[in-house]
Amino acid sequence: MTENNKNKIINLDNLALDIYGDRNFAESYARKIEYNAHNALYERPATLSLIKNPSGKKILDAGCGPGVYSSWLSDNGACVTAIDFSEEMIRLTKEKTGDSARVIQANLNLPMDFLEDEEFDMIVSSMVIHYIKDLRKLFSEFNRVLKTGGELIFSTGHPFTDYSLHPGGNYFETEIINDDWSSYNISMPSFRRPLNELFSTIKETDFRIDELLEPQPSEECRLKFNDIYEILSRQPWFIFFKLIKEK
Numbered sequence: 001m002t003e004n005n006k007n008k009i010i011n012l013d014n015l016a017l018d019i020y021g022d023r024n025f026a027e028s029y030a031r032k033i034e035y036n037a038h039n040a041l042y043e044r045p046a047t048l049s050l051i052k053n054p055s056g057k058k059i060l061d062a063g064c065g066p067g068v069y070s071s072w073l074s075d076n077g078a079c080v081t082a083i084d085f086s087e088e089m090i091r092l093t094k095e096k097t098g099d100s101a102r103v104i105q106a107n108l109n110l111p112m113d114f115l116e117d118e119e120f121d122m123i124v125s126s127m128v129i130h131y132i133k134d135l136r137k138l139f140s141e142f143n144r145v146l147k148t149g150g151e152l153i154f155s156t157g158h159p160f161t162d163y164s165l166h167p168g169g170n171y172f173e174t175e176i177i178n179d180d181w182s183s184y185n186i187s188m189p190s191f192r193r194p195l196n197e198l199f200s201t202i203k204e205t206d207f208r209i210d211e212l213l214e215p216q217p218s219e220e221c222r223l224k225f226n227d228i229y230e231i232l233s234r235q236p237w238f239i240f241f242k243l244i245k246e247k
């Protein structure tokens with residue numbers, strides 16, 4: 001693994017925890033993703049289109065952030081467990097879901113010992129896996145806690161766009177990149193992985209790809225954020241997978 005920013009000492013097990021754990025950032029993030037272009041009008045419609053019939057299902061929201069998915073899933077009849085490593089995100093998810101979800105502060109880089117084998121019908125992990133150091137370990141844990149035939153739905157940065165925005169390194173290596181999140185005035189670190197690394201992790205952890213989306217931005221996005229719409233309709237920003245646990 002290589003790292004673009006050589007001058008900073010980075011704890012790879014807690015990548016971006018200093019940002020997600022900051023109260024001001026967490027509250028600002030919670031507000032913005034309710035209406036912004038990239039989350040509300042691009043990421044969320046695509047992820048929700050992959051979640052069919054949540055009612056009556058046991059669902060893990062892995063990296064729940066401020067609880068938008070947890071609360072939507074609970075409202076739609078799912079029995080939800082939500083995990084995040086940020087105390088602030090856990091607080092916001094508890095506020096948003098009330099008593100309707102089990103909310104646990106935990107680091108997804110570590111084994112989820114507090115969850116039973118084959119406990120869940122579905123895992124939703126929206127925009128989280130690029131903060132995880134060892135994807136094989138995480139996907140093995142996801143496999144363990146899912147029932148056979150269960151679904152793992154996740155989104156992440158699109159490898160094509162991530163590399164074209166950070167062309168200095170080597171596409172074929174996993175690298176830490178730092179994105180300019182100008183609307184928050186921060187630089188957000190994450191792991192950029194080549195597509196074949198993602199694919200081999202999926203295969204080696206006994207999942208099969210059922211659906212893969214490179215979505216177009218919505219009409220609402222065009223009307224409200226035309227400049228972003230123009231970019232998103234020509235370049236895939238995120239990539240979306242629905243996987244099935246084979247065994």
Ligand SMILES: C[S@@+](CC[C@H](N)C(=O)[O-])C[C@H]1O[C@@H](n2cnc3c(N)ncnc32)[C@H](O)[C@@H]1O
Pocket residue numbers: 013014015016020021033062063064065066067068069083084085086089106107108109125126127128131132
């Ligand atoms: C971009 S936000 C997405 C939040 C939520 N899934 C959504 O789409 O609204 C990423 C979330 O992943 C969490 N996260 C990142 N690394 C984590 C880790 N190692 N363990 C647990 N949570 C993590 C962050 O705290 C943050 O809440």
